Amino acid sequence: MPLYKYTTTVQAAKTVQEIERILVAHGARSIRIDYGQDGSVEALAFKVITAAGEPGFRLPIDADAVLKILDRQHGNGQIPRRFVNKAQAVRVAWRILRDWVAAQMAIIETTMVSTEEVFLPYLLTPSGKTLYTHLRDHRFQLTEGDE
Numbered sequence: 001m002p003l004y005k006y007t008t009t010v011q012a013a014k015t016v017q018e019i020e021r022i023l024v025a026h027g028a029r030s031i032r033i034d035y036g037q038d039g040s041v042e043a044l045a046f047k048v049i050t051a052a053g054e055p056g057f058r059l060p061i062d063a064d065a066v067l068k069i070l071d072r073q074h075g076n077g078q079i080p081r082r083f084v085n086k087a088q089a090v091r092v093a094w095r096i097l098r099d100w101v102a103a104q105m106a107i108i109e110t111t112m113v114s115t116e117e118v119f120l121p122y123l124l125t126p127s128g129k130t131l132y133t134h135l136r137d138h139r140f141q142l143t144e145g146d147e
Contacts, residue, residue: 041094061097
């Protein structure tokens with residue numbers, strides 16, 4: 001099955017604005033856009049008021065990973081060559097993230113889960129890394145100081 005949203009023509013900047021609107025509608029207090037060296041948006045960071053305070057979260061994309069999938073799917077005859085390029089991978093990555101954020105906000109609205117619970121891997125640590133990255137770098141080992 002081809003990658004979700006692989007045919008999108010929506011520019012990344014428009015999708016990022018849509019994600020910003022979703023976040024603001026659900027209580028985001030501030031939003032920061034992180035750019036790569038090539039000037040493309042590589043992540044959105046935001047703060048939201050929760051019962052635990054106002055934590056920051058960072059939602060990155062990995063366009064190179066998406067491009068590898070598009071290339072593989074073209075090689076398998078699943079998608080046309082015109083969808084296999086970096087710009088398309090960026091568009092697809094942001095559209096997927098937008099839909100994921102919208103779905104997460106919907107489940108948060110039901111009160112089945114909290115904002116912190118859903119976005120926990122993306123929680124920014126004091127070092128500026130996400131919690132997931134911090135744990136990955138420490139081989140997912142919790143130390144005395146982490147508890």
